[in-house]
Amino acid sequence: MYNSISNKSLHYARDEQVLRYLTHYPGVNEDGIFIAEGNQEITGLAIVAITQLGELRQGNIIELQAKDAPSLDSLVRTALNYCEDKYLDVTMVAPPVRLDLEKTFSGWRKFETSVTMCKLLSALPLIKALFDNKGITNSYSGKRIVFYIGSETIEVEITPESVRVAKGNSNDNKAAISVTMSGEVLLALAFGITNSYRAFLTRQLRIGRLRDAPFILKLLSKIKLNMPLFLALGDRV
Amino acid sequence: MSSPKQVLSDNIIVRHYKNGDEAKIVDLLNLCYGEWGEVAKWQGLFPRYPTFNKNDVFILESNGEIIGHRSSRFRHLITPDNRSIFTAQFADTAVHPKYRRFGLYTRLHGLTLHAVRAKGACLIFTTNLRGSTTYKHNKKTGFIELGWAPAYAKIINPGKFLRSGLSDFINKNQKIRDSLQDLRNNLFFSIGKTEFSAVELLGEPAQQPKTSGSRVSIIFDESPLFLMTKFRTSSRLQRIASLVLLLLCGRIRIKFSSFKALAKFIRKGVRVLASL
Numbered sequence: 001m002y003n004s005i006s007n008k009s010l011h012y013a014r015d016e017q018v019l020r021y022l023t024h025y026p027g028v029n030e031d032g033i034f035i036a037e038g039n040q041e042i043t044g045l046a047i048v049a050i051t052q053l054g055e056l057r058q059g060n061i062i063e064l065q066a067k068d069a070p071s072l073d074s075l076v077r078t079a080l081n082y083c084e085d086k087y088l089d090v091t092m093v094a095p096p097v098r099l100d101l102e103k104t105f106s107g108w109r110k111f112e113t114s115v116t117m118c119k120l121l122s123a124l125p126l127i128k129a130l131f132d133n134k135g136i137t138n139s140y141s142g143k144r145i146v147f148y149i150g151s152e153t154i155e156v157e158i159t160p161e162s163v164r165v166a167k168g169n170s171n172d173n174k175a176a177i178s179v180t181m182s183g184e185v186l187l188a189l190a191f192g193i194t195n196s197y198r199a200f201l202t203r204q205l206r207i208g209r210l211r212d213a214p215f216i217l218k219l220l221s222k223i224k225l226n227m228p229l230f231l232a233l234g235d236r237v
Numbered sequence: 238m239s240s241p242k243q244v245l246s247d248n249i250i251v252r253h254y255k256n257g258d259e260a261k262i263v264d265l266l267n268l269c270y271g272e273w274g275e276v277a278k279w280q281g282l283f284p285r286y287p288t289f290n291k292n293d294v295f296i297l298e299s300n301g302e303i304i305g306h307r308s309s310r311f312r313h314l315i316t317p318d319n320r321s322i323f324t325a326q327f328a329d330t331a332v333h334p335k336y337r338r339f340g341l342y343t344r345l346h347g348l349t350l351h352a353v354r355a356k357g358a359c360l361i362f363t364t365n366l367r368g369s370t371t372y373k374h375n376k377k378t379g380f381i382e383l384g385w386a387p388a389y390a391k392i393i394n395p396g397k398f399l400r401s402g403l404s405d406f407i408n409k410n411q412k413i414r415d416s417l418q419d420l421r422n423n424l425f426f427s428i429g430k431t432e433f434s435a436v437e438l439l440g441e442p443a444q445q446p447k448t449s450g451s452r453v454s455i456i457f458d459e460s461p462l463f464l465m466t467k468f469r470t471s472s473r474l475q476r477i478a479s480l481v482l483l484l485l486c487g488r489i490r491i492k493f494s495s496f497k498a499l500a501k502f503i504r505k506g507v508r509v510l511a512s513l
Contacts, residue, residue, distance in 0.1 A: 009386065013313040013321065017287040026274075026281030054272045056401035080391060089394035089401075097386045108389040109462075117363045117372070117380040121325075121350070125359040129320045187360075187381050225316055228386040236364065237282055237310055237328035 001042045005067060009097045009230040014065075019045075022063045022234050027051045032059075034078050036071035044071035046079045047234070050086065059083030061093035062234030072096070073104045094233050116229060118191070120183035123149040128165040130190055130223040131156055137163060140219055148180040178208035179216055189220055191229075196220035249304070249341065251348060254294035261303040262296070269331035271409055282328070283308050295349055297332065297341060304333040305341055307349050311358060325358035330371065342374070368472060395459050396431025402462070404438045414439065416508040420453070423498065428457040452494040453502045461488045477510060 002014045012018075023033055027049035036044030044066030051058050061079050066072035072095065083091040095101050120126065127147065141160040146153060146168050155168035155176065181189075185204045188194040196217040199205035205220075207213045254262075259276045266273040283289055288311045297305025307330040314322045327349060332342050353361055363380065365372040376382075392398045403426060407413055417424070417435050424435040432454075461483045483489045493499040 009317060011315055013315050021285060021287050024281070024285065026278045051274070051278075053274075054401050054404060056397055084393055089397040090390055090392050092388055092390045094386060094388040101389075105389050108391045110387040111390055112387060114364050115367050115372070116383045116385050117365055117375050118383050119350075119361050119375070119378070119380040120359070121354045121361055122357075122359040125357075126322060129316065129322045132320065133318060182379075184379055184381050191381070191383055193381060193383075228384050230386045233388065237308075237326060 001045065001067060002065065005065065009228060010225055011230040012232075012235050019063075022047050025049050025062055025234060027060075028062070032079075032082060034075055034082075036066060036075050038071065043067045044075045046075040048079050048082055049234075050088065056090065057086075057088045059086065059088040059091040060233045061091065063232050064093055064095055065232075066096070066099065069099050069104070072099050072101075076104050092233060094231060094236075097228060097230055116231070118187060120149075120187050123147070123152045123183060123186060124154050124165060124167060126186070126190065127154055127156060128163070130225070131158070131163045131165065133222075135222055136219065137161065140215075143215075143219075144176040145216070145219075146176045146178045148178065149186055150183045177212045177216060179220075180206040180208075190223055190225050192224045195224075249297060249299045249336075251305075251345065252296050252298060253292045254296055255291065258294075258296060258303065262294075262306050265303050265306055265331055265333060266329055268333065270329075271405065273329075279329075283310070286310055288312060292352070295345060295352070297336075297345060299336065302333075304336045305345055306331050307345055309349060309353050311353075311356065314360070322360060323358055324360040324362060325353035325356070326362040326364075327353075328364070330363075342371070346374070346378075392459070392462060395428050395462060398462055399426065399428045399457055400431070400433055400438070404440075407438050408440070413509065416505070419505045420502070420509070423451045423453055423501070425452065425454045426457065427454055428459065428462075451498045451501065453498050454492040454494075456490045456492060458488045 002019075022028070025047070028047055029050070032048035032050065034044075034046040034048075035042055036046075045063060046061055047063040049060045049062045051060060059079070059082070061076070064072070064075060064079075066075060076093065076095075079093070080091055095105070127149075137158060137160060140158045143156075143158045145156045145158075147156065153168040155166050157164040181199065181204060185194070185199050189196060189199065194204075196205060199220075200207065200213065200217055207216050259279055263273065263276050263279050266279070283294060293309045293311070295305075295307045295309075296303055308328045310326045310328060312324060312326070314324045316322070330342070330345070332345070350361065363371070363375060365375060407417065417439065421435045421439060421441070425432055426435070426438075427433075461479075480489070484491070491502070493502065
């Protein structure tokens with residue numbers, strides 16, 4: 001089921017090991033694991049963990065994934081009934097964002113208790129993941145760009161087949177287009193918190209030759225990852 | 238970390254987790270976070286996680302006592318077009334209150350960042366309460382704040398939810414605990430058929446008001462309950478503004494048993510508001 005779902009959000013990887021871990025998560029009982037089925041195939045999964053915070057007994061749906069909205073709806077209803085039968089005080093869930101949630105969660109309240117913060121540790125693998133897509137290889141092949149991100153120098157060479165990303169040598173980059181920014185700005189661009197035009201105008205992003213600016217700004221607008229970041233309750237530590 | 242143990246300062250060492258540490262770690266987390274949980278929860282969250290390694294848990298120790306903890310979890314973040322980014326997440330960072338303000342958190346933070354970078358993670362995530370000390374520290378040291386998909390909650394027992402939310406907020410805020418002392422025997426909260434006193438929230442046995450004429454009841458409607466979940470992450474101004482708004486909309490009502498109770502509430506209530 002997980003392999004056949006096309007997610008529209010950033011999410012943590014799921015494999016058999018992680019699913020086995022979630023089914024043995026603290027507070028999960030066998031009767032709190034629900035499967036939705038249709039046409040003899042699994043169309044959804046919900047795992048409820050019962051926790052106690054002081055006096056408050058919570059039913060946390062730590063994992064909820066479904067192929068379609070009807071499966072999601074029936075899983076949420078079943079999980080809620082389970083929590084009511086167990087005399088729990090509150091039920092919480094972080095549902096997958098790609099499905100229409102309005103009907104299923106009418107009468108529920110959205111809430112946010114804390115914020116996720118992120119720091120760049122190494123720019124090279126991130127740049128590789130951000131640039132290695134067909135939209136970029138098709139439109140920008142033949143370009144060679146050197147990124148100066150904090151203390152890292154990274155050379156990106158775009159060919160029609162792939163994007164070659166390697167640690168650069170700052171002395172050998174005169175022919176390439178140079179782009180300088182901090183790790184925070186790269187993350188803000190990747191996560192859609194700022195856009196390349198704004199970063200350029202506020203001088204958070206510097207481009208070696210001004211004539212390359214339109215091309216670089218357009219290229220950087222294509223590295224944005226789809227947000228929001230989807231974190232099931234079981235992923236939140 | 239190049240060696241398994243490093244001396245941070247007088248008698249304080251940093252080391253990795255070893256079997257037998259669990260109970261001491263959980264004691265520390267319960268001390269620092271309030272009701273964090275039990276050993277089974279810690280074991281479920283960390284040692285049982287598929288990518289867990291003992292070196293992913295950092296312990297600060299002083300004279301055999303665990304005074305600091307931080308765990309890291311490694312996993313792949315998947316983009317919508319199936320590209321994979323190797324990341325780490327810091328979790329349950331705690332420094333014993335007696336050992337704060339000696340720069341231990343900063344040292345632990347530096348060591349753990351170095352360790353996760355060495356393992357190949359290109360992004361590090363943390364979860365923080367907005368406005369907390371760690372949130373401010375992270376903002377200064379290159380972390381950016383991300384949005385995430387919302388969570389939903391359905392309240393089954395509003396009385397217990399309110400009581401637990403208020404208790405959590407009051408018990409983690411020493412100033413409000415102190416300022417409630419003057420009103421503790423006379424202040425009551427209610428929602429639906431559930432009623433409890435401020436004394437109970439402070440963890441003391443329930444008592445009747447000294448005089449029946451001094452009773453103040455704060456009556457909640459169900460709709461503002463979710464304010465409780467945001468209360469700790471809001472600024473003081475936001476907290477006061479939302480309370481005033483809820484009062485004006487009639488979502489929270491305050492009942493006084495006498496004019497004397499009103500006068501006392503105004504006098505002492507200002508202190509409570511200031512400590513929010």
